[in-house]
Amino acid sequence: MIGALGLAIAHARANWGRSLVLCVCLGVVIGLPLVTRVIVADFGAAMRSRAATVPLVVGAKGSRFDLVFNALHFRASDLGPLSTGAFAEIDGEDGVFGVPIHARYTARGAPVVGSSFDYVELRGLRVREGRMLAALGEALIGSRASARLGVGAGGEIPTDQVRSYDITAPPSLMLSVVGVLEPTGTPDDDAVFVDLETSWVIEGIAHGHEAAAAVIDPGKLIGRSEEHVALSGAVVEYQRITDENVASFHIHGERDDLPLSAALLFPDSDKTRTIVAERINATPDLQAVEPAVVIDDLIAFVVRLRTLIDAVAVALGAVTLALLGLIAILSYRARMEEMATLREIGASVGVVRGVFWMEFGLLLAGGIVLASIGAAMAMSFGDALYGFVL
């Protein structure tokens, strides 16, 4: 049998191109369902574990998936805002603790998350390099975002311009990165964290510019009275917050109207959770959802999708196996002369058959190895894949 194995290896090596193609075909047939299962299982586990930490998410009415993905995974959504006043009302209820989330903008592709220090405590975020947030315009960056963007503590990162050709849109704000967070293996690693006031500056609701009283340029001045100064759009807003200009930043309008994109709610009991959710869902503008339920629904959908992929893989596998069978028959016919030679010079029946079947065994083993490598890569890149998908 060792002789047959040696001949099988020699034949596979001499016809390496064909062997490689067959190995890859077998690898795909075996690996596709395997990798899909690994990814879905990993993905589901990561999503569920993050959802399990938050009992309720509140936000504007609309897609519950959008709301949960915005609150937990910082994906921008088209949902309307949750006003700061409404959040304060919910947060002030007995037995409810809330954490505000403002995740509507990005900085060089990384989601910019405005929240309070409660969020940092809730997620157990720790600063690996630099320090915590202390002032307007400062940012903490997640470990993966830091590595991807090449920005560390002491660096700067501009927020992404939302509407490039709209002069009324808020300009890009240069954020000062004061710290890099330790990796957590969650979407927090891909985000840039700021305080809520900074996120309102990014949104253009708060801004800073030269003092209105000091403006004398008639091109920047629309009108002046004893009580009010009306400035024109020609007054340039500060795009970088510094020690010198930070005092000029201010908010126009009512503080209760300032927008959040969602809030994480932590009721102190199941009863409180039910009551709060019911009450919020009874309002015309807001909804409260349980992230674990929403994610379970999503995973169920993904599993149904995986079943479809499995079915496609089975069909693909059947076709590939039929082709491999055809190749085996043609290959056997092409090698009948070789088999006859081996018989004539006295090779045993086992060796003659073994030469042929062992080569297929080797190719199958190669395919299994390729599939295993694919599955291992899917597992090792699970975090990156998770970050990429969400």
Next chain:
Amino acid sequence: MTSDAPVIAVEGLRFRYGGAGEAFSLEVPELTIGVGEHTALIGPSGCGKTTLLRLLIGSLTPDTGEVCVLGERVSLMGEGARRRVRRRNIGMVFQGFALLDYLTAHQNITLPRRLDPSLMSARDADARARSLAERAGIAGLLDRRPGRLSQGERQRVAICRALLASPALIACDEPTGNLDPARSAGVVDLIMDEAEAIGSTVLFVTHDHGLLGRFGRVVELDKLTTMATGAVS
């Protein structure tokens, strides 16, 4: 195997074979080839030379009669035992060389050892292969595959393979059939010289009468056998 037994002994052999619509019957009443004999088996094309050779080495089983190789009744043996007799005692040289095209010349020559490691050690097989290749004039070609060798070189590789285990019987099935006269003479010389050196018996099937001078005995199949041709009943 008994030491004083002839290399091949045939008695009352009868074998019937054929294709669609036609059948042939090959009958050999008696044939003995002694140890160290160099025998040429000649006859016109299609007279059954190759069939007889395959019967003598146990590749085919006669319908009736007895074939003994080195005292062993191969005609009564099972397939596995007959293969073992061939592997250990017989070196085959084919008209079409029958080299494995995915092996190098060296790997082709040492193929018998690969199929039966009990024949000799790997080191001995390597040394013997290089020694045979040196004498066959193909020492510099051992790393080449058959596709990169000329016909003459390929036949030399095939001869070296047959001689590797110093077999008691070297059975050649028209090994010069594809070669020009000069190369044919070279191939015969190589086989005969090596057979002489290791004391092997040679059974050489050919229809080339120009080569017969090298053999101690010539057996004409026409005179040896009774060939019958007829419709399949």
